Amino acid sequence: MSQEAKDLARQVGQTMFAVDTASKDTMGMELVGCEPGRAVMRMKVKALHLNGHQICHGGFIFTLADSTFAFACNSYNKAAVAAGCSIEFLKPGQLGDVLTCEGLEQTLSGRHGIYDMKVSNQRGEVIALFRGKSAQIQGTVIPA
Numbered sequence: 301m302s303q304e305a306k307d308l309a310r311q312v313g314q315t316m317f318a319v320d321t322a323s324k325d326t327m328g329m330e331l332v333g334c335e336p337g338r339a340v341m342r343m344k345v346k347a348l349h350l351n352g353h354q355i356c357h358g359g360f361i362f363t364l365a366d367s368t369f370a371f372a373c374n375s376y377n378k379a380a381v382a383a384g385c386s387i388e389f390l391k392p393g394q395l396g397d398v399l400t401c402e403g404l405e406q407t408l409s410g411r412h413g414i415y416d417m418k419v420s421n422q423r424g425e426v427i428a429l430f431r432g433k434s435a436q437i438q439g440t441v442i443p444a
Contacts, residue, residue, distance in 0.1 A: 301336055309336045309375040312441045316374060323367040327360065331371065337405030337415075339371035345397045356393030358428075364401050365417040365430035372403040372415050373434035377441050383412065385432035391425055398422040401430075411436040 313334025323329040323341070332340040343364050351357040365387060373380040393399055403417040417430035 305336045305376075308377055308442075309334050312375055312377050313339065313371050315441055316371060320367070322363070327363055327367075329364060329367060332400070334371050334375055336375050337372060337408070337413075339368050339375065339403045340400065341368045341371065342398060342400045345393045345395055345399060347395060349393075350395060353392075354395070356395075356397070356399075358387075358389055361389065361393055361399065361419055361428050362387050362430070364399055365403075365419055365428060366432070368401040368403040368417050369415050369430065369432040369434070372405060373413055373432070374441055377444065378436050379439040379441060380413070380434040380436045383433045383435040385430060387428055387430040389428050391421075391427050393421065393427055397427075399427060 313331055317331040329341050329343045332342050345356045349356050349360045399419055399421055401417050401419045403415050406414045406416055413434040415432045419428040420426050
């Protein structure tokens, strides 16, 4: 992987995150890194993330994984959106947990890619596994 590709992915990530109100401002996520075909995001579970069982609402865990997926599949500066996804919840997220999601490209063929996200807590326990299928659309994140 060339330094140019790494630099482009980092710039794409920074550009997207700067205007990602949902991830950054609403959810309180942090973009830890964006590389070609890979992204890492983090989110601390706060009281506003808790459901009626006083555990992290699955929708917030899904959103963390979905956001990470978006950064990974757009990392080549070719606009991409989700064409489908699924998630498996394995453990509950607790108040105060720091959830980290790492997303990795499994394959990219033509306009479609498959990406796997792993959401873990600060103890390294896997909270959820998410698989997404991306579809490239017209356009770029950064003007080409």
